[in-house]
Amino acid sequence: MPEKLWHLKNCDIFGKLLPEEIKRLESRSRSRSFPARSPVYLPSEKADSVFLLAKGLVKVCNLTSDGKQSILAFVEPGELFGELAIFAEAARDEYVEAVDAATVVMIPAEELQQLMSHHNGVALEITKMVGLRRHRIERRLKNLMFLSNRDRLIHLLLDLAEQFGVCDSEGIRLRIKLAHQELANLMGSTRETVTILLGHLKSEGLIHVGRRKIVLVNTEQLAASVDRRIPVLR
Numbered sequence: 606m607p608e609k610l611w612h613l614k615n616c617d618i619f620g621k622l623l624p625e626e627i628k629r630l631e632s633r634s635r636s637r638s639f640p641a642r643s644p645v646y647l648p649s650e651k652a653d654s655v656f657l658l659a660k661g662l663v664k665v666c667n668l669t670s671d672g673k674q675s676i677l678a679f680v681e682p683g684e685l686f687g688e689l690a691i692f693a694e695a696a697r698d699e700y701v702e703a704v705d706a707a708t709v710v711m712i713p714a715e716e717l718q719q720l721m722s723h724h725n726g727v728a729l730e731i732t733k734m735v736g737l738r739r740h741r742i743e744r745r746l747k748n749l750m751f752l753s754n755r756d757r758l759i760h761l762l763l764d765l766a767e768q769f770g771v772c773d774s775e776g777i778r779l780r781i782k783l784a785h786q787e788l789a790n791l792m793g794s795t796r797e798t799v800t801i802l803l804g805h806l807k808s809e810g811l812i813h814v815g816r817r818k819i820v821l822v823n824t825e826q827l828a829a830s831v832d833r834r835i836p837v838l839r
Contacts, residue, residue, distance in 0.1 A: 612636075612657060612659040612710055613627055613630055613631055613634070613657070613710065614627055615683065616657055616683055616685075617683065617730065618685065618727060618730045618731060618734070619727070621724075621726055621727075622720075622724070622727070626720070629716075630712065630716060630720070633712070633713055633716050634710050634711060634712045634713070634716075635710070635711050636659065636708060636709065636710050636711070637708070637709055637711060638706070638707070638708045638709075639661075639703040639706070639707045639708075639709070640703065640706055641661075641703055641704065641705050641706050641707075642702065642703065642704075643702070643703050644700060644701065644702050644703075645663055645700075645701040645702065645703060645707070645709060646687065646697060646700060646701055647697070647700045648668075648696070648697055648698060648699065648700050649696045649697065650696065650697050651696060651697075652687065652689065652690035652693070652695055652696065652697045652714070653690060653713065653714055653715075654687065654690060654711045654712060654713055654714060655685055655686075655687050655688050655690050655691060655711075655712045655713075655714055655717055656685065656686050656687045656701075656709045656710070656711055656712070657683075657684075657685055657709065657710040657712060658680050658681065658682050658683070658684055658685075658686065658707060658708075658709055659682060659707075659708040659709060659710055660682055660706070660707060660708040661682070661703060661704070661705040661706050661707030661708060662679060662680070662681060662703075662704040662705045662707065662781070663679070663680045663686065663701050663702065663703050663704060663707050663709075664676050664677075664678070664679050664680070664701070664702055664704055664787075665677045665678045665679075665680065665686060665699050665700075665701050666699060666700055666701070666702060666790075667698070667699050667700075668700075673790070674790050675790055675793065676787060676790040676791045677699060677742050678738055678741065678742065679704070679768070679769075679781060680701075681768075681769075684734070685731070685734060686701060687701065688731065688734070688735055689735075690714040691714050691717050691718055691721070691731065717731070741764060744760070744764075745757075745760075745761070745764070745791070745792070745793075748760050748792075749792070749793045752831075754792075754794050754798050754802060755802055755805070756830075756831050757792045757793070757794070758788070758792055758794075758799065758802050758803070758806075759806075759827050759830060759831050760831055760833070761788065761791055761792045762779075762812070762819065762821060762827065763821075763824075763827060763828060763831070763833055763836050764836075765779050765781065765783075765819075766779065766821055766824065766836040766838070767836040767837060767838065767839065768781075768839065769781040770821070770836060770838045770839075771838065772838070773820070775813055775820045775822055776813070776820050776821050776822040776823070776824060777820065777821040777824055777836070777838070778818070778819070778820045778821075779818075779819045779820070779821075782817040782818065783817060783819070784817060785799045785800050785803070786799075788803075803819075806827075810822060810823060811823045811826060811827050812827075824836065
């Protein structure tokens with residue numbers, strides 16, 4: 606089976622399409638590979654394609670007014686990104702960078718528009734994905750305006766646990782390996798502040814921190830401290 610076709614068939618959004626519909630989508634898509642730390646697309650590029658991540662990990666970013674990187678989201682294999690091209694063919698505002706070596710399938714936006722108009726299931730799944738991603742970003746922005754650095758970090762760790770958490774003997778381990786600077790870019794803070802706060806949470810027995818490794822040891826207490834529910838792992 607061609608690799609593109611395999612990735613499309615194994616994407617939850619396209620899983621219920623008929624074989625001929627998958628083959629049509631495959632024939633109109635193309636795949637590209639990107640080395641780690643290279644851009645997948647940049648701001649101001651024309652938004653005429655949606656991307657399905659087949660392998661690796663990418664991050665969706667913006668540049669702040671002072672030129673610093675703000676991370677909006679991490680995307681894992683099987684997920685779409687650049688999805689706003691479906692709704693408006695304009696220049697992109699954000700940029701996407703490969704964290705690890707990545708392979709993507711580039712799908713013309715007009716093809717997805719046609720699928721959404723004929724398949725309620727596809728339209729619903731894409732709408733749910735867009736809504737969930739926007740909800741996470743909006744919650745993070747709200748936290749940035751109203752919460753302390755400590756509470757923002759705890760909310761971020763709980764968000765990451767929902768998306769990337771796995772249970773192990775210590776607690777909930779984050780599968781994604783993040784440097785302190787990346788955590789700072791996610792929560793709108795500085796690397797030094799994140800390092801200090803992680804140290805405090807570790808000394809309180811709430812988390813375990815290793816080299817680019819974080820485990821939420823006492824998830825219940827973390828969630829209660831910011832009045833949130835315990836994260837539900839995917």
